[in-house]
Amino acid sequence: MTFTGLIGWICMFPLRAIIRTCVRLQIHPNVLTFVGVLINFAAATALALGRFVTAGVIMVIANIFDFIDGKVAVELGAVSKFGGFWDSVIDRFSDIALFIGLIYLYSELRRTDYVMVASLAMMFAIMTSYTRARAESLIRKCKVGFMERPERIVLFMIGAFTNRMAAVLWVILVLSVFTVADRIILTYRELRTAGREAVA
Amino acid sequence: MKRAATVPGRVLWHAFFWTYERASWQYDVMVIAILAFVWLVPPGWLGDPVAHGSGPIGWLIALLRR
Numbered sequence: 533m534t535f536t537g538l539i540g541w542i543c544m545f546p547l548r549a550i551i552r553t554c555v556r557l558q559i560h561p562n563v564l565t566f567v568g569v570l571i572n573f574a575a576a577t578a579l580a581l582g583r584f585v586t587a588g589v590i591m592v593i594a595n596i597f598d599f600i601d602g603k604v605a606v607e608l609g610a611v612s613k614f615g616g617f618w619d620s621v622i623d624r625f626s627d628i629a630l631f632i633g634l635i636y637l638y639s640e641l642r643r644t645d646y647v648m649v650a651s652l653a654m655m656f657a658i659m660t661s662y663t664r665a666r667a668e669s670l671i672r673k674c675k676v677g678f679m680e681r682p683e684r685i686v687l688f689m690i691g692a693f694t695n696r697m698a699a700v701l702w703v704i705l706v707l708s709v710f711t712v713a714d715r716i717i718l719t720y721r722e723l724r725t726a727g728r729e730a731v732a
Numbered sequence: 733m734k735r736a737a738t739v740p741g742r743v744l745w746h747a748f749f750w751t752y753e754r755a756s757w758q759y760d761v762m763v764i765a766i767l768a769f770v771w772l773v774p775p776g777w778l779g780d781p782v783a784h785g786s787g788p789i790g791w792l793i794a795l796l797r798r
C-alpha cells in the first residue's frame with residue numbers, strides 16, 4: 533500500500549461511521565451538500581479574518597459533508613442526475629468562497645501581489661473543472677492533471693493548519709495551470725484522432 | 733523521424749502531463765515534493781504576508797551562518 537493510500541484508508545474509518553449515521557437518519561444527500569457549502573462559507577470568513585487554524589478546523593468539518601454526500605446517495609438509493617449537477621455547482625461555490633476569503637485578507641494587508649496570486653489560482657481552479665466538463669461533452673473522458681478538487685482542499689487545510697498559505701497558493705496556481713493545459717492537450721489530441729478516423 | 737526522449741525529459745513530461753491515479757507511487761512522490769516545498773521553503777523567500785518563522789530551511793541556514 534502506498535503512503536497516500538494508507539492515509540485514505542485510515543480516514544475512511546470515521547467517515548464510514550458518519551455515513552452509516554446519515555443513512556440511518558435518512559438525511560437527503562442534497563441537504564448534506566448544501567450544509568457543506570454553508571460551513572465552507574464560515575471557513576472562508578475565518579480565512580478572511582486571518583484565523584487560519586479555525587478555518588482549517590471548519591474546512592475539515594465542511595469537507596466531511598462534501599465527501600459523504602455521494603456515498604450517502606448510493607447507500608440510500610438516491611443517486612440522481614440532478615444530485616450530480618447540484619454537487620458540482622455547490623462545489624464551485626465552496627471553492628470560490630475560500631479563495632475570496634484569502635483575497636479579502638491579502639487586500640486588507642495591502643498585498644496586491646498575493647491578491648493576484650490568489651485570484652489567478654481561483655481562475656485556474658475554476659477552469660480546471662470547466663475544461664473537464666466541457667471536454668467530456670466532446671470526448672469520452674478527460675481525467676488528466678494532478679490538481680483536482682480533493683488535492684486543492686487538502687492543500688488549503690495544510691496551508692491553514694501550518695500557516696503556509698502563500699506556498700500552498702503557489703502550488704495550487706502552478707499545478708492548476710498544468711492541469712488546465714493537460715486537459716486542453718488531451719481534448720485536442722482525442723478530437724484530432726477522431727477526426728482522422730472519420731476521414732479514413 | 734521521431735527522436736526518443738531522454739529519461740529526464742520523459743520524467744518531466746509525465747510530471748507535467750499527469751495521468752497517474754491517486755494512491756500510486758508516482759502520486760506519493762508528487763505529494764512528498766509538494767509537502768517539501770510547502771514546509772521547507774522559508775516563507776520569506778515567497779514573501780508570505782502572514783506566515784511566522786523561517787521554516788526548517790531558514791533555520792538550517794541560520795544555524796550554518798553562526
